[in-house]
Amino acid sequence: MADISVKIIKGCQKGDGHSQEELYRLLAPGMYGLCLKYSGDKNEAKDIMQDGFIKVFQKIEQYEGKGSFEGWVRRIMINTALERFRSRSIIYPLDEKMNNAQEQDEPDIIDQLSAEDLLSLIQRLTPQYRMVFNLYAIEGFSHKEISNMMGISEGTSKSNLSRARNILQNKIKEIYQLSGVKKKDV
């Protein structure tokens, strides 16, 4: 967790450029990591990151000091990703088509699967599966919350999650087989 001082927040609330930059530097890695999870690629992650931070600085005077500041920023980022998802989801196909053209890592054992490996698996999910999986598995939202956030039914959220898990599971199995590792129940 980044250590954000009250002084930095107050500075940002007054529109002080140095404070803004300092805040950005402190939060950027975590938020960029988050944005990557909600994106298909780096460019999309950059877009979400930029839009999200602009919102943070525009609305920072409304932050009342209740709750974690980083959590507040994180939520803005997720909302930005959701907004983007909502505005663009229509152009994506509903069914999953994994992009096999992308180069895959071949880890030896499951524990050696790096965060980057998992990230690339997530990034190759369709936007809707990725969004549901992120919100449920990583952020811990309920299906009801997800259905409200994404504008889909709870049933869709559940089936998307199950489909996303299946895809991820199969991909991981594939990686094991390719690397000659004994199949494990993952």
Place this chain on the structure above:
Amino acid sequence: MSETNEHIDKLFREKLGNYSKEPPGDIWEFIREGIGRKPQRKAILLAWRVAAGVAILITAGYLYYSVRQGEKGEITENRSMQEVMVMKTDSIYKSDKTARIVSQEDTTADYRLAKDETKSSERIVLAEAGKELHRMNLQDAGLPESPVAIIEISDIHLKADIYPADIPFLLHPYMAEPDKILEKKLSRTDRYIKDITEESVEDLVEKKDIWSLTAQISPVYSYRTLGSHDEAAVASMNESESGKLSYGGGLQLGYKATERLSFYGGLMYSTIGLQVSNLVSYDLDKYIINGGGVIEKPRSKINIYDLNNSTGFIRPDKSDEFVINPKSEEISYSSSNEVRTDAMIFSTDNNDKIDQYFQFLEIPFMLRYKVLKGKFNLNLLGGVSTSILIGNSVYLLSDDGRSEIGETGGIRTMNYTGNVGFGFDYDLGHNFLFIFEPQLRYYINSINEKNLISNRPYSLGMFTGIRYIF
């Protein structure tokens, strides 16, 4: 399976939950440019909002004051609603209707509903009941404590269940410009509107209420005014004639043009009547010739005089009774050989009466202006009616009872009335109003053009009924 699922979830959560990565260096430049540009736009937006807000507050305040005068106790709630309006819309509409919203946690909260009338589509404003909402004013607001949502209803299938959990997504101040956010969210009404309770749907439907259907009935007292140079005749008629009580009623369709002004028209049935007293009636089938003998049915030999009163001539064509007014009429007979002119008519009584009735089908065109608004409304009514004569009858009231003797001749078929009145409405709920409307109708024309005396009836009715608003 679920274990596997949890395993997968856990794997990703542990490895990616706090995943961080140094972003490309150019992102900060874009962000800095982005925040440098926005405040200007924001300032314009703010200035616009403040200006709009002031204008709306003045208008709303004025309307509010003029409408709600004397209805204390609801002021606080309505004021806070206005402030919501200032924040979100250019509406001046207020409502104290409530909707029950069931939250995710199965707790319920009452929300006030109001319609933004400035938009062509329905826009419902929800504000948490009983809470001051001025803190929601975006210019000085922190994170909202009392959730508010504005839901656009694209059609009137108001099946909605608005989850408070949605509301932060609707209005959370850290989202971009609120108006844009709303627009975006509101296009997805299916998400936010699921299942409002029955009662709320009715309330919302009532907000449409531009049409009304009214059924009413009234006892009608009618009399007439007379105009003539012959003052003696008028005086005599005024002495022998009196007003009658009858009934009227009908259906009317109304259209609400503005919040206060409505037009309505319809089809009404009304009866006006007149009673003439101090008459003498005779049996035409018998008369006594000189010497005491009674001769049957010499009617063709008798010159029958019409009874002349202020409405015209009454022709006794349906009865053997013949009525005259002894003060103003004489009766004479043909001078044939068989019947002597000095024959005595068989007289029955000199204290008989006749009742004249005219039935009209009225097609009113009326304006209704709402003077006082609330649970109880006071309206001013005014307009004109076309009155079409559909019935005309005269009854003799004698010792023998009541019998129809004929009709009054020369009555105009098409007549016109001017109508004025007061309308009291009481909201019964479920889109029904109880109405009570004392009304005066006055004939613009004389109902008998051929008569030398101009007779303009008037009627006073206490119309009571039910109005349905849809």
